[in-house]
Amino acid sequence: MSYYKIFGFQKEPFSTSPDPDFFYLSKAHDAALTNILIELRLKRGLGVILGDVGTGKTTLSRKLIQELKNREDCLFHMILDPSFDDPVLFLSCISKNFGIPITDNMSILSLREALERFLFQKAVVEGKTVILIVDEAQKLSESSLENLRVLLNYETNEFKLLQLVLLGQLELQSKIKEIANFFDRISYKGKLEALDFKEMKEMIFFRIKQAGYESDMNIFLEDALYCIYEATGGHPRQVTMLCHRALKTLLFKNKLVVDSQVIEELIQEDVKTGWQRTSPLLQKSSY
Numbered sequence: 001m002s003y004y005k006i007f008g009f010q011k012e013p014f015s016t017s018p019d020p021d022f023f024y025l026s027k028a029h030d031a032a033l034t035n036i037l038i039e040l041r042l043k044r045g046l047g048v049i050l051g052d053v054g055t056g057k058t059t060l061s062r063k064l065i066q067e068l069k070n071r072e073d074c075l076f077h078m079i080l081d082p083s084f085d086d087p088v089l090f091l092s093c094i095s096k097n098f099g100i101p102i103t104d105n106m107s108i109l110s111l112r113e114a115l116e117r118f119l120f121q122k123a124v125v126e127g128k129t130v131i132l133i134v135d136e137a138q139k140l141s142e143s144s145l146e147n148l149r150v151l152l153n154y155e156t157n158e159f160k161l162l163q164l165v166l167l168g169q170l171e172l173q174s175k176i177k178e179i180a181n182f183f184d185r186i187s188y189k190g191k192l193e194a195l196d197f198k199e200m201k202e203m204i205f206f207r208i209k210q211a212g213y214e215s216d217m218n219i220f221l222e223d224a225l226y227c228i229y230e231a232t233g234g235h236p237r238q239v240t241m242l243c244h245r246a247l248k249t250l251l252f253k254n255k256l257v258v259d260s261q262v263i264e265e266l267i268q269e270d271v272k273t274g275w276q277r278t279s280p281l282l283q284k285s286s287y
């Protein structure tokens, strides 16, 4: 029997996979999602969402896709890892994603033309919103950014033919800033941050509820929540992982609720085994 069923969950509450059903809309996450959806409706072209590792970018993109799936006028694709140094491979990847027939040995120019024809057909003739979502966008090479800039140039008097959503770690910002005419095209700039205490608490209880927990008992006591916040600084991935370990500990120790002792022991275990984070958050003397 899975550990989570023993505690009355239907699903694993603190899985680290980017499941949109477990996505808690903090103020920053909600603002980013809403703004991107508005920009897409207005067909303004380029939206960029920045965030440190584990702040929820990939999960946000899944949530976005969940929304777009319900819209018949939207055609979208997502690139999970855009590490292409060769522009031909990059453009071929985008073309294949959109189902554009390409042949071997096509030049950059002919790939761009094929994409332009496709975008014109879909966006202008068929009236669709064509969207390309790029996760891990900090991995885009200079030449890939340049090619995306070219695709963003395809437009009618009223709208861009391609809508681009980039999600990436903070270094994406400096990369983009170096390309002035790319930077100028960004119509929405969003940033995901770590959660504050109240939001972190809400996220934990939201995930517990989504996992099918029905009991009135609080499985995480308030003092444990403070310890979790102190240890993680409210970074969603770190919170999720610590909560997962805390529930497993209950099982080993035959306990019913997570209190501060459970969390402190986990942190101490990390310190002892050298697995503690080097972030200043964990260098507190109390640990």
Ligand SMILES: Nc1ncnc2c1ncn2[C@@H]1O[C@H](COP(=O)(O)OP(=O)(O)O)[C@@H](O)[C@H]1O
Pocket (backbone or CB within 6 Å): 015, 016, 017, 018, 019, 022, 023, 024, 025, 026, 029, 051, 052, 053, 054, 055, 056, 057, 058, 059, 060, 203, 236, 237, 238, 240
């Ligand atoms: N707003 C949120 N609500 C619930 N869980 C979240 C939230 N943001 C992030 N997480 C969780 O944190 C982990 C890391 O999120 P992820 O989207 O992979 O971050 P990133 O792509 O920014 O590195 C995942 O388990 C995810 O489910």
Ligand SMILES: [Mg+2]
Pocket (backbone or CB within 6 Å): 057, 058, 059, 135, 136
């Ligand atoms: Mg990610």
